[in-house]
Amino acid sequence: MSSQIEKIYVLWMSTGLGCDGCSIAVTGATNPSVEDLLAARLPGVPPVVLVHPVLAVEAGESLIEYYRKAEKGELDPFVLVLEGSVPDETIAARTGGWWAAFGFDRATGKPITTTEWLKRLAPKAAAIIAIGSCATWGGIPGAKNNPTGAMGLIDLLGKDFKSKLGLPIINVPGCPPQGDNFTRTVALAVLYILGLGPAPELDELGRPVFAYGKTNREGCPRAGFAEEGQFAESFGDEKCLLSLGCWGPIVKCNVNRIGWINGVGGVTNMGGPCIGCTMPGFPDAFSPFYTPQTTHHRISQLMDVTFGSFKKRLREGAIKSLSDKSPRWK
Ligand code: SF4
Helix, strand or coil, X not given: CCCCCCCEEEEEECCCECCCHHHXXXXXXXXXXXXXXXXXXXXXXXXXXXXXXXXXCCCCHHHHHHHHHHHCCCCCCEEEEEEXXXXXXXXXXXXXXXXXXXXXXXXXXXXXXXXHHHHHHHHHCCEEXXXXXXXXXXXXXXXXXXXXXXXXXXXXXXXXXXXXXXXXXXXXXXXXXXXXXXXXXXXXXXXXXXXXXXXXXXXXCCCEHHHHCCECHHHCCCHHHXXXXXXXXXXXXXXXXXXXXXXXXXXXXXXXXXXCECCECCCHHHCCCXXXXXXXCCCHHHCCCCCCCCXXXXXXHHXXXXXXXXXXXXXXXXXXXXXXXXXXXX
């Protein structure tokens, strides 16, 4: 597409099954911030017009009008964002109802379901971003025994679905995700849409590699303790949290490296064991939280305790001998 585009619409649908926590997380983004995107502060990136049901000045029909225009091709190019999981409307339809809807059909007067909007808008979007573990994998609304058949966007549209510009669905998981991971993804998608950058690099599950290419432990400030077999005995202890059920060694996430807001915070940085909220299968596959009861925990801890304590003893010896040889202040 041409770099003469003057603005890019980001149409956010928060009417999946979710809690709006992802929206809140994105308002805390700083690198870039939402304001950076809106005010076109990134070189080469035109202003982003964010249409968000919670943040918009408009309400009711004047808000829905944006989505109607996008469906008619009058807002090209636009990025479609889904927050919240996709319910199985065939279940609700059995009793004549619906699970999630947004606006009314002018001809019939009936609610337009979120699922219907997604089917209408996704093929016309230049890029499609599923934000949060609800929209990517089903998340909490998709947990065991849920009545709605909640699923991720990729389950609705299919794993081979491509946007109008040939991009696969971009998944930015987390419950909620770190805000910068979303705003950076939007910036990358916009640069691609403008023809100014390559397609965002994604892994096999559609996750941006810059954010989800490494595990939480690889960026964890406590990883050194783990390596030497030193584990926390209770909350508040500064050592490795594997013993308190931390899933960091196998969870793809960068929050320990980049912090939560403006470099500050992040799960294990602040003493919380990682509960796997970015991962497919969350929450069921990672429950009960804070309980080191899986094979993964036992094997990791056994290896760290066995080899780690040996390494620790070697290092203590090295520290002693090296510091003995260091010059002293006179
Ligand atoms: Fe809320 Fe988590 Fe779902 Fe985001 S992913 S909408 S924070 S429950």
